[in-house]
Amino acid sequence: MKKIKLFSRYDLLVLIVISALAIILLIPNLFTSDTLTATISVDGEIVESVDLSKAAGFREIKIQSDPAVKVRIENGRICVIEAECEDKLCVNCGWLETDGAMAVCLPAKVVVSVDGKNADTESPDVITY
Amino acid sequence: MKKSNKKVISIVAVILCAAIVIGLVSYDFVKSSLSVESTDIAMGTVISFSIKGKDAQAATDEIKEFIIGLENSCLSWRVEESDVWRINYGAGTDVSVSTETASWIGRALDISADSEGAFDITVGKLTRLWNIGSGEEVLPDKETISTLLDDVGYKKVFISDTSVKIENCQAIDLGAIGKGVACDVAKDLLDDYSIKEAIISVGGSILVYNQKASVGIADPSNSQKHMATIEVDNQCVSTSGDYERFFEADGKKYHHILDPETGYPAITDLRSVTVICDSGLDADALSTACFVMGYRKSLELLNKYDAEAVFVFDNNTVSVTDGIKDSFKLTSDNYTVE
Numbered sequence: 435m436k437k438i439k440l441f442s443r444y445d446l447l448v449l450i451v452i453s454a455l456a457i458i459l460l461i462p463n464l465f466t467s468d469t470l471t472a473t474i475s476v477d478g479e480i481v482e483s484v485d486l487s488k489a490a491g492f493r494e495i496k497i498q499s500d501p502a503v504k505v506r507i508e509n510g511r512i513c514v515i516e517a518e519c520e521d522k523l524c525v526n527c528g529w530l531e532t533d534g535a536m537a538v539c540l541p542a543k544v545v546v547s548v549d550g551k552n553a554d555t556e557s558p559d560v561i562t563y
Numbered sequence: 564m565k566k567s568n569k570k571v572i573s574i575v576a577v578i579l580c581a582a583i584v585i586g587l588v589s590y591d592f593v594k595s596s597l598s599v600e601s602t603d604i605a606m607g608t609v610i611s612f613s614i615k616g617k618d619a620q621a622a623t624d625e626i627k628e629f630i631i632g633l634e635n636s637c638l639s640w641r642v643e644e645s646d647v648w649r650i651n652y653g654a655g656t657d658v659s660v661s662t663e664t665a666s667w668i669g670r671a672l673d674i675s676a677d678s679e680g681a682f683d684i685t686v687g688k689l690t691r692l693w694n695i696g697s698g699e700e701v702l703p704d705k706e707t708i709s710t711l712l713d714d715v716g717y718k719k720v721f722i723s724d725t726s727v728k729i730e731n732c733q734a735i736d737l738g739a740i741g742k743g744v745a746c747d748v749a750k751d752l753l754d755d756y757s758i759k760e761a762i763i764s765v766g767g768s769i770l771v772y773n774q775k776a777s778v779g780i781a782d783p784s785n786s787q788k789h790m791a792t793i794e795v796d797n798q799c800v801s802t803s804g805d806y807e808r809f810f811e812a813d814g815k816k817y818h819h820i821l822d823p824e825t826g827y828p829a830i831t832d833l834r835s836v837t838v839i840c841d842s843g844l845d846a847d848a849l850s851t852a853c854f855v856m857g858y859r860k861s862l863e864l865l866n867k868y869d870a871e872a873v874f875v876f877d878n879n880t881v882s883v884t885d886g887i888k889d890s891f892k893l894t895s896d897n898y899t900v901e
Binding site for chain 1: 583601602603604607608609611613696697698699762764767768769771776777778779780781786787788789792800801802804807837894
C-alpha cells in the first residue's frame with residue numbers, strides 16, 4: 435500500500451512557526467499567577483511595576499510625588515523607607531512581601547501594593563482591615 | 564489520495580491551527596480588556612477595584628467619580644457645604660440635606676439605639692479632639708473630654724426625609740460608616756451596568772458583588788498579613804480593630820475607636836471585629852458597635868441585623884458566629900479558634 439503523505443516539509447514548517455508563536459504569546463500568562471508583583475502608583479497612575487520574584491540585590495526608587503517618598507526593593511520584598519509626610523504610616527508598614535500587602539502615603543497619594551501569588555501560601559481575593 | 568486533496572487537507576489543517584492560535588490569543592486579550600483592576604485614593608483612603616464584565620471600565624470610572632462626590636457633597640465634616648458640614652454648622656436648626664444623607668443618618672441612629680449607644684455618630688467633637696491618625700496626636704485632658712462628652716447623644720438628633728437637626732454644641736461624624744456607604748453606593752451603580760462580578764475595597768471595607776470571594780482578615784499583630792479567611796457570597800464585609808490607627812503616650816496605646824460613654828478609646832479584650840452582612844453601612848457600623856460592646860453583648864445585635872462576625876481577642880483566640888463557621892479558615896498558627 436502506498437504511504438499517504440499529508441504534509442509537505444513546508445506545511446510542517448508553517449505549523450511549527452504557528453505553534454511556536456502560540457507558545458510565546460501564551461506562556462507569560464501561564465506563569466504570571468505564580469509571581470509576586472509590586473506596583474507603585476501616584477494618584478491612581480501606575481509609575482512602576484516590579485517583579486519581586488526576579489528582583490535580585492537591592493534597588494531604591496525615589497517616587498516623584500509631593501511629599502517625596504522613597505522605596506527599597508530587596509530580596510523579593512518592598513518597603514517604603516523614607517517619606518516627607520507627617521505621620522510616616524507608610525514607613526511604619528515595614529516590608530511588604532505577601533499578596534495583598536499595601537503601604538499608603540495619603541498626603542502623597544502614593545500606593546505601594548503587592549499582588550500575585552506567594553509560592554507557599556493560599557492567597558485570598560481581598561483583605562479586610 | 565489525489566495530490567490536490569492532500570493539498571486541501573494540509574491547507575485546512577494550517578488554517579485550523581492558525582484559527583486556534585488567533586482564538587486563544589484574542590480570547591486572552593478580550594478577557595483582559597473586559598476586566599479592570601485598579602487602585603485609587605479617595606475619601607482619605609485607598610479604594611481598589613476588581614471588576615469583570617462588558618462595562619467594567621465605565622462602571623469603575625463612574626464609581627470613582629461618585630465616591631469622590633459622595634465625600635465632598637455629603638459625608639465629609641471638613642468640606643464646606645457638604646451635608647455633614649452644614650448639619651454641624653447649623654447645629655440647633657433644621658438643616659435640609661439629600662434624601663440619601665437623611666436615610667444613612669437614620670440607619671446609623673437605628674444602630675445607635677440597638678447598640679444602646681455603643682455606636683454613636685455624635686462623637687464628632689471628641690473624634691476631632693483625639694485626632695488619632697493625624698500624626699499630631701496629643702493626649703487630651705480629662706476635663707475637656709468630660710465637657711465634650713456632655714454633648715454626645717444620638718437621642719438628641721432629629722431627622723425627617725430631607726432634614727437633620729442636631730443639638731447646639733453637637734457635631735456628627737460619619738467616618739465610621741462612610742466606607743460602608745461607599746460600598747452600598749457602588750453596589751447600586753454596578754446594578755446599572757453589565758457587570759459579571761466585582762470586588763471593591765474601600766479602605767478595607769469590602770463589597771463582594773455577584774460572586775463568591777475569599778476574604779482575608781488582617782492579622783492585628785501584623786496588618787500586612789492575614790490571619791484567617793472567610794468565604795463571602797455577594798455580601799459586604801467590614802473590620803474594626805485597635806491596630807489600624809493609634810498613638811502611644813506615657814507608655815500607653817490609644818486606638819481610634821472611641822467609647823461614646825467614656826470619651827476614651829474603648830477598653831476591651833478584642834483586637835478586631837469583622838462583620839459580614841448584606842449592607843456596607845450596617846457592616847461598618849456594627850463592627851464599630853461590636854468592638855465597643857464586647858463579644859457577649861454583640862451577639863444579640865448581630866442577630867437582629869442578620870449579620871455574622873469574627874472576633875479576634877487579645878489572647879490570640881478567635882470566635883466565629885455559627886453562620887460562617889464552615890467557611891472560616893485560620894491561616895496563621897499564632898491564633899486558635901475558641
